[in-house]
Amino acid sequence: MTDSGMFGTHGTGDTSGYGGLVRSATSTGSSERPYGGYFDGLVDDLERAYPEFSASIERVIVDRGELTLHVKREKLVEISLVLRDTLKFEMCMGVSGIHYPNNTGRELVAVYPLLSMTNNRRIRLEVSVSEADAHIPSLVEVWAGNNWHERETFDMFGIIFDAHPGLTRILMPDDWQGHPQRKDYALGGIAVEYKGATIPPPSERRSYS
Amino acid sequence: MTTFDPYAPSRETTEGTVFSVTGGDWDSLVQEIGSTKEERVVVNMGPQHPSTHGVLRLILELEGETVTEVRCGIGYLHTGIEKNMEYRSWTQGTTFVTRMDYLGPIFNETAYCLAIEKLLGITNDVPERASVIRVMMMELNRISSHMVALGTGALELGAITPMFFAFREREIVLDIFEMISGLRMNMAYIRPGGVQQDLPEGAISKIRDAVKLMRKNFKDNTNLLVGNSIWLKRTQGIGYLDLAGATTLGITGPVLRSTGLPWDLRKMQPYCGYENYDFDVVTADTCDVYGRFLIRMNELEQSLRIIEQALDKLENLDGAPVMVADKKIAWPAQLALGSDGLGNSLNHIREIMGTSMESLIHHFKLVTEGFHVPAGQVYQAVESPKGELGAHVVSDGGTRPYRMHFREPSFNNLQATSAMSEGGMIADIIAAVASIDPVMGGVDR
Numbered sequence: 001m002t003d004s005g006m007f008g009t010h011g012t013g014d015t016s017g018y019g020g021l022v023r024s025a026t027s028t029g030s031s032e033r034p035y036g037g038y039f040d041g042l043v044d045d046l047e048r049a050y051p052e053f054s055a056s057i058e059r060v061i062v063d064r065g066e067l068t069l070h071v072k073r074e075k076l077v078e079i080s081l082v083l084r085d086t087l088k089f090e091m092c093m094g095v096s097g098i099h100y101p102n103n104t105g106r107e108l109v110a111v112y113p114l115l116s117m118t119n120n121r122r123i124r125l126e127v128s129v130s131e132a133d134a135h136i137p138s139l140v141e142v143w144a145g146n147n148w149h150e151r152e153t154f155d156m157f158g159i160i161f162d163a164h165p166g167l168t169r170i171l172m173p174d175d176w177q178g179h180p181q182r183k184d185y186a187l188g189g190i191a192v193e194y195k196g197a198t199i200p201p202p203s204e205r206r207s208y209s
Numbered sequence: 210m211t212t213f214d215p216y217a218p219s220r221e222t223t224e225g226t227v228f229s230v231t232g233g234d235w236d237s238l239v240q241e242i243g244s245t246k247e248e249r250v251v252v253n254m255g256p257q258h259p260s261t262h263g264v265l266r267l268i269l270e271l272e273g274e275t276v277t278e279v280r281c282g283i284g285y286l287h288t289g290i291e292k293n294m295e296y297r298s299w300t301q302g303t304t305f306v307t308r309m310d311y312l313g314p315i316f317n318e319t320a321y322c323l324a325i326e327k328l329l330g331i332t333n334d335v336p337e338r339a340s341v342i343r344v345m346m347m348e349l350n351r352i353s354s355h356m357v358a359l360g361t362g363a364l365e366l367g368a369i370t371p372m373f374f375a376f377r378e379r380e381i382v383l384d385i386f387e388m389i390s391g392l393r394m395n396m397a398y399i400r401p402g403g404v405q406q407d408l409p410e411g412a413i414s415k416i417r418d419a420v421k422l423m424r425k426n427f428k429d430n431t432n433l434l435v436g437n438s439i440w441l442k443r444t445q446g447i448g449y450l451d452l453a454g455a456t457t458l459g460i461t462g463p464v465l466r467s468t469g470l471p472w473d474l475r476k477m478q479p480y481c482g483y484e485n486y487d488f489d490v491v492t493a494d495t496c497d498v499y500g501r502f503l504i505r506m507n508e509l510e511q512s513l514r515i516i517e518q519a520l521d522k523l524e525n526l527d528g529a530p531v532m533v534a535d536k537k538i539a540w541p542a543q544l545a546l547g548s549d550g551l552g553n554s555l556n557h558i559r560e561i562m563g564t565s566m567e568s569l570i571h572h573f574k575l576v577t578e579g580f581h582v583p584a585g586q587v588y589q590a591v592e593s594p595k596g597e598l599g600a601h602v603v604s605d606g607g608t609r610p611y612r613m614h615f616r617e618p619s620f621n622n623l624q625a626t627s628a629m630s631e632g633g634m635i636a637d638i639i640a641a642v643a644s645i646d647p648v649m650g651g652v653d654r
Binding site: 063064065066068090091092093094096097098099111113115117120122124143144145146147148149152156169170171172173180181187 | 283284287289291292293295296327328330456457458459460461470472477478585586587588590597599601603611612614616620621623624653654
């Protein structure tokens with residue numbers, strides 16, 4: 001995005017959420033060594049423990065004191081097992097989705113924050129897939145606690161976690177249409193019927209243009 | 210099948226006979242179930258049930274009184290907080306996150322604000338006084354949250370008096386919150402860059418008195434429950450979950466510490482200056498409901514210790530700023546606490562409306578549009594009363610979050626219900642769920 005003016009105003013400046021402000025975002029580039037902190041040693045350890053490192057990790061990003069590995073989805077389970085068993089990342093703190101509708105071919109991103117209690121370290125895995133082929137292997141077999149997190153990400157983003165023991169909606173009703181946290185899903189885009197009067201969705205109630 | 214019974218009507222489905230229970234119909238229900246040959250009964254418990262900690266639905270498969278399978282149904286309190294935040298400025302987000310785990314609002318706000326500060330790269334610029342106030346508020350909040358966990362947990366197991374005591378203590382904390390922020394719950398008091406406003410006059414001495422009072426009062430519940438033989442029978446060996454189970458399920462907080470592992474983010478990965486406080490990580494090695502109960506009881510005293518140290522620090526930091534110096538981030542409105550709650554500061558209104566056009570413009574831009582946060586993502590975790598509360602924040606460089614996700618400890622820990630309860634008695638499910646201390650506002654967000 002391009003900034004203009006002291007506060008970077010663009011468009012209508014309306015932040016109420018209903019003025020149709022459009023922003024685009026894509027993920028950033030890759031980091032160079034040395035990464036700093038324990039990250040260099042950790043990546044070295046991973047390269048030793050996992051010979052296919054260079055073929056499986058697309059990017060290594062160090063930003064704001066956090067290490068992110070971009071993993072090819074075919075290799076996700078393999079590398080997770082190495083991280084869990086050899087590098088002692090005993091816990092996966094779930095999975096969070098991100099939707100970048102303009103990043104063609106990699107629209108949907110799954111983010112896994114891992115925690116090693118043995119070494120008191122954190123690391124993050126990222127897997128990106130396209131909307132048309134939104135399949136990512138499930139990590140429930142590796143970290144059982146990912147069960148509900150993957151269901152939530154499926155519910156909200158429509159990422160299908162293959163081999164999940166029961167991939168159903170968890171927060172929205174079972175018969176819900178669409179995946180609410182995708183960027184092309186309007187906020188409050190559901191007409192509400194209240195005592196016979198039909199109330200339009202918030203996005204259609206008022207206009208600032 | 211049987212004669213028509215208005216209180217326990219039954220109908221045949223492909224899954225078997227379904228009974229609708231409406232209350233006051235126990236005898237007729239028992240009679241009808243007794244007439245079927247099926248041993249296995251599936252019971253739907255909740256979402257409107259007094260013992261399920263809010264709108265949690267439990268689907269139980271029973272053989273007699275033994276539970277063979279438990280599944281949780283959640284989502285009844287889903288409010289779309291994460292989605293809504295994408296349409297509001299970064300500062301406005303605090304008013305959303307405070308409503309997730311409504312028993313621990315300060316923790317939600319702190320995790321969120323620490324994450325934003327990390328994205329902005331101003332973590333070290335947050336004034337010390339603000340960090341100390343945050344720590345003090347978090348520990349007060351930990352007490353009020355543990356009080357609800359203990360009080361409702363005891364109530365659900367049939368002990369009414371502990372709840373009276375617990376809510377008496379919670380009132381003390383909520384009164385302090387009201388004195389400081391104007392609100393008892395959902396305060397939105399922690400803001401990106403610091404806190405909303407400084408402590409009011411006389412707050413420190415009032416909190417000191419409250420700490421003394423609470424330390425005395427906590428003994429009431431200790432005397433009632435610790436070692437109480439009925440309480441022991443309901444909690445010891447119940448809801449067993451060992452370290453291996455807790456690790457693979459991603460369980461944190463008191464449930465993890467009840468397996469003997471002293472894992473507490475305040476010690477292991479300190480934030481807000483927790484490394485400067487003297488306190489102990491409380492553990493138990495029983496892996497059961499009683500161990501979790503003891504941990505919560507003993508954490509109360511540790512929280513009081515931290516509050517006292519924070520008060521000492523605050524006395525030395527009197528008059529220091531509570532918000533970052535950067536005027537592009539700090540909320541411009543100097544709010545004041547009036548007799549009718551929090552409102553605009555008249556002096557500030559006088560300045561922007563009467564004397565300084567630039568201040569007015571600045572105020573207007575920052576309030577309507579908010580500040581920009583450089584693109585990137587961070588994950589910031591804090592030790593909430595329930596476990597690791599993680600904020601995953603993604604910014605695209607705009608004035609609003611591109612994506613917000615909360616790794617809620619209640620959401621994650623509730624997955625342990627099956628592991629804790631299957632094979633046990635139906636009455637013990639209540640004890641197991643209560644020991645997880647789930648708050649459905651946090652689970653569903």
